[in-house]
Amino acid sequence: MKWHLRYDTRRVDCPCCGVVVEHVPWADVGSWFTRPFEDQVGYLAQRSDKTTVRKLMRIAWTTVGEIIQRVVQRHQRGDLLDGFTHIGVDELSYRRHHEYVTVVVDHKAQRIVWAKKGKNAATLVAFFDELGPERVAKLEAVTIDMSAAYIKAVTAAAPNAQLIFDRFHVQRLVHDALDQVRRAEVREDPTPATRKALKGTRWPLLRRAWNLKDLEICKLAALPRINRRLFRAYLLKESLAAILDRKQVHVARRKLDEWIRWAFRAQLAPFRRVAATLRDHKEGILAYISSRLEWSHRGTQRQGSHYHSAVLRFA
Secondary structure (H helix, E strand, O other), X not given: OOOOOOOOOOXXXXXXXXXXXXXXXXXXXXXXXXXXXXXXXXXXXHHOOHHHHXXXXXXXXXXXXXXXXXXXXXXXXXXXXXXXXXXXXXXXXXXXXXXXXXXXXXXXXXXXXXXXXXXXXXXXXXXXXXXXXXXXXXXXXEEEOOOHHHHHHHHHHOOOOEEEEOHHHHHHHHXXXXXXXXXXXXXXXXXXXXXXXXXXXXXXXXXXXXXXXXXXXXXXXXXXXXXXXXHHHHHHHHHHHHHHHOOOHHHHHHHHHHHHXXXXXXXXXXXXHHHHHHHHOHHHHXXXXXXXXXXXXXXXXXXXXXXXXXXXXXX
């Protein structure tokens, strides 16, 4: 059933402002849609992509973004840059050809508070400039990846804030190293039977033990016999994950030192590079053990891509 609402809005010719139109209680100024309709679009945008929302609500793709901006502005309470002490910083790829946006989240409120195009030190410095010296001084902890640009910007602007290196990025280093070892072994092994046995091991190697299926468990069980170097790389990956799972910082420190020494002795070049990186950033990694703060790469990215796209302040 369709309902058609007709209303003639009154227009006033103001000598100062020009022609202005009467405000109506069911829609925002300049909008062609009612507020309940726009709220529905905003709700759907939190849980789906803009193309799906466009098809479902029968509006233009660009209109979805315009509605989201109005919904966020209408429901947003106060200044997003007020009142937080623990923040997370990361970059998101928002378009092809490596175009990035730096996103800052409030860990306690679990929401995006700031974003801007770029992923260098100057981008993050712009956030601290907008935040102001008084609010920067209140920052207690900042979670980031091991990007030299981000580290430089945070240490210069907020020297008293604790640097915490995000677990996702720490584990991604060893995942990339493991995959490099796997590809090298498949490429260099002269035995066709061994290469065939290693085929299809990429995802079982990267998954945690509780996520493995029966066939994947069988593949990994045969790994010590098929390729000891790749099995050693797999054990290094699993051992680091176990260290990051620990709750006692002093135990994690000892175990991390042991892991770094093991990685240097393992005769695996990708893991030697990872060991050198973790050795140089050890305190920030251990800070994660004590704080358990990390950037939410699933929920926050989804939130940032759709409903809160109006918060992204592109320069």
